[in-house]
Amino acid sequence: MTGAEFVPFSLVPMLVGVLAAIACALPGNFLVLRRQALIGDAISHVVLPGIVVAFVVTGTIATWPMLIGSAVAALVAVALIEGISRFGRIEPGAAMGVTFTAMFAGGVLLLEQSDTSGVHLDVEHALFGNLESLIWLDATGWASLIDPAALSGLPEELIRISVVALVMALLLLLFWRPLALSTFDENFASTVGLPVRAIALGLVIAAAIAAVTAFDAVGSIIVIAMFICPPAAARLMTNRLGMQVVWSVAFATVSAVVGFVLAGYGPLWFGLENAVSAAGMIGTVSGVILVLAATFGPTRK
Amino acid sequence: MDAQHLKDTTVEVTEENGPLTIRGLTVFYDQKPAVFSIDATFRKGRMTAIVGPNGAGKSTLLKAALGIVKPLSGSTSVFGAPLEHMRRRIAYVPQRASVDWDFPARVSDVVGMGLYSELGLLGRFTGAHGKRVTSCLARVGMEDFADRQIGQLSGGQQQRVFLARALAQDADLYLLDEPFAGVDAATERAIIDVLKALRDEGKTVVAVHHDLTTVPDYFDDVLILNVQKVSEGSVEDAFTQDALNKAYGGRLAMAEIDPVPITA
Numbered sequence: 308m309t310g311a312e313f314v315p316f317s318l319v320p321m322l323v324g325v326l327a328a329i330a331c332a333l334p335g336n337f338l339v340l341r342r343q344a345l346i347g348d349a350i351s352h353v354v355l356p357g358i359v360v361a362f363v364v365t366g367t368i369a370t371w372p373m374l375i376g377s378a379v380a381a382l383v384a385v386a387l388i389e390g391i392s393r394f395g396r397i398e399p400g401a402a403m404g405v406t407f408t409a410m411f412a413g414g415v416l417l418l419e420q421s422d423t424s425g426v427h428l429d430v431e432h433a434l435f436g437n438l439e440s441l442i443w444l445d446a447t448g449w450a451s452l453i454d455p456a457a458l459s460g461l462p463e464e465l466i467r468i469s470v471v472a473l474v475m476a477l478l479l480l481l482f483w484r485p486l487a488l489s490t491f492d493e494n495f496a497s498t499v500g501l502p503v504r505a506i507a508l509g510l511v512i513a514a515a516i517a518a519v520t521a522f523d524a525v526g527s528i529i530v531i532a533m534f535i536c537p538p539a540a541a542r543l544m545t546n547r548l549g550m551q552v553v554w555s556v557a558f559a560t561v562s563a564v565v566g567f568v569l570a571g572y573g574p575l576w577f578g579l580e581n582a583v584s585a586a587g588m589i590g591t592v593s594g595v596i597l598v599l600a601a602t603f604g605p606t607r608k
Numbered sequence: 609m610d611a612q613h614l615k616d617t618t619v620e621v622t623e624e625n626g627p628l629t630i631r632g633l634t635v636f637y638d639q640k641p642a643v644f645s646i647d648a649t650f651r652k653g654r655m656t657a658i659v660g661p662n663g664a665g666k667s668t669l670l671k672a673a674l675g676i677v678k679p680l681s682g683s684t685s686v687f688g689a690p691l692e693h694m695r696r697r698i699a700y701v702p703q704r705a706s707v708d709w710d711f712p713a714r715v716s717d718v719v720g721m722g723l724y725s726e727l728g729l730l731g732r733f734t735g736a737h738g739k740r741v742t743s744c745l746a747r748v749g750m751e752d753f754a755d756r757q758i759g760q761l762s763g764g765q766q767q768r769v770f771l772a773r774a775l776a777q778d779a780d781l782y783l784l785d786e787p788f789a790g791v792d793a794a795t796e797r798a799i800i801d802v803l804k805a806l807r808d809e810g811k812t813v814v815a816v817h818h819d820l821t822t823v824p825d826y827f828d829d830v831l832i833l834n835v836q837k838v839s840e841g842s843v844e845d846a847f848t849q850d851a852l853n854k855a856y857g858g859r860l861a862m863a864e865i866d867p868v869p870i871t872a
């Protein structure tokens with residue numbers, strides 16, 4: 308494959324896939340250790356009513372209203388989960404289950420009632436995203452990477468997910484100690500004066516931002532898979548938190564690259580004619596990595 | 609009250625500037641009182657046991673005093689100041705079962721968490737910090753386990769790691785929640801030796817404790833409670849059969865424990 312083919316058609320979706328995977332896997336490490344990994348699943352589902360409400364209010368499916376709608380829905384869901392588990396004294400897993408099924412169902416009803424027939428708002432799009440459609444039309448080859456005119460035509464999904472992945476990494480570095488301390492021992496953390504409630508809430512909000520941004524580019528399958536699979540596989544490779552995060556980033560990257568390539572070219576190798584969904588294949592590869600880590604990982608039980 | 613003066617031994621230790629004073633502390637869980645209107649004063653340079661039957665609110669009292677659990681009413685003063693200003697002088701050992709020991713951390717990582725108050729968000733962990741971690745591990749006899757994953761330790765070893773983390777906090781007031789629960793005899797001995805050494809340095813030790821038979825051996829003072837305070841004071845004065853009957857509802861046979869040691 309030449310640069311003239313790879314750069315415009317494959318480079319950007321591959322990068323978006325890698326960055327989305329990393330942006331979700333980073334907070335995912337702490338969510339998995341706090342046994343809150345399902346929050347990714349919850350957020351991905353509640354995004355639907357957010358998108359529909361944003362469409363009903365603004366009448367467009369432009370990106371920003373959709374993103375804001377999703378983010379608001381995610382925050383409402385986080386507040387509901389926290390409220391239900393605190394005041395109803397229900398375990399957090401059940402509170403998440405109740406919240407995301409109810410909000411998703413509400414979203415389906417809203418979608419039915421609102422006049423969305425004329426626009427591209429459908430379940431398939433929500434599940435698989437549109438990774439393959441993120442092409443860079445201004446690129447002509449590798450030289451375009453240093454050509455300002457071509458660079459200005461980069462899909463905005465790439466810019467957004469790059470910023471979010473970078474912010475996730477910086478937040479993780481800055482708040483590493485409070486996060487590690489309050490994840491391991493919340494009682495002790497609060498006795499040294501750490502605001503443990505705010506840390507827990509901040510982590511979920513950061514995860515929601517990663518989920519909503521990634522969701523827009525790659526759909527919910529990758530989001531759900533990347534919150535759980537790379538961190539869970541990484542835990543089986545090491546007994547140190549820092550190394551676990553490094554492994555999770557490596558696994559997220561490998562899942563995205565291998566998944567994208569397999570989806571695009573794998574079926575051709577088997578004599579099939581059509582490529583398969585890149586998002587689906589990336590999620591599958593991350594699951595296969597988890598199985599391999601669970602079988603051969605050095606620190607499995 | 610100026611915190612600087614508190615280290616000065618010439619300042620008389622009063623209720624107002626003592627290590628830990630609790631006033632009218634009340635905590636409700638599910639509309640039921642877990643701890644009701646407790647006043648208690650813990651004395652400097654003493655080891656105090658908090659005892660009482662299961663569900664008496666011993667751990668809750670400690671957690672409420674530390675602000676982990678929000679009390680309905682009441683106040684805590686630490687060395688004469690509000691808790692928030694004195695956190696650096698407090699070390700806390702939670703119940704061992706309250707954390708997930710599968711967490712990806714080595715023994716030295718957990719002890720290093722005791723240095724958080726000094727290091728803050730981004731302070732550099734230096735060689736000197738590393739040496740302190742090692743020496744705290746040595747004090748509990750765990751220096752050979754520094755690189756071990758915490759999940760690979762026995763219950764007694766995990767408890768020692770928690771104590772080492774509290775030592776790393778280099779505090780003046782040590783609060784421990786059931787430090788002897790589910791540990792082997794050697795660990796119990798090692799822990800009590802460390803605690804007594806702390807007391808002899810003038811530190812204050814408060815432990816939730818459930819083995820009544822060891823109270824007179826291990827502790828100087830006792831606080832007996834069952835939701836409400838039953839008795840408080842030195843073991844000689846407060847650890848009486850009468851008080852225990854009141855707290856435990858007469859379920860304890862005389863022979864089971866030796867409430868007040870017979871001394872001349």
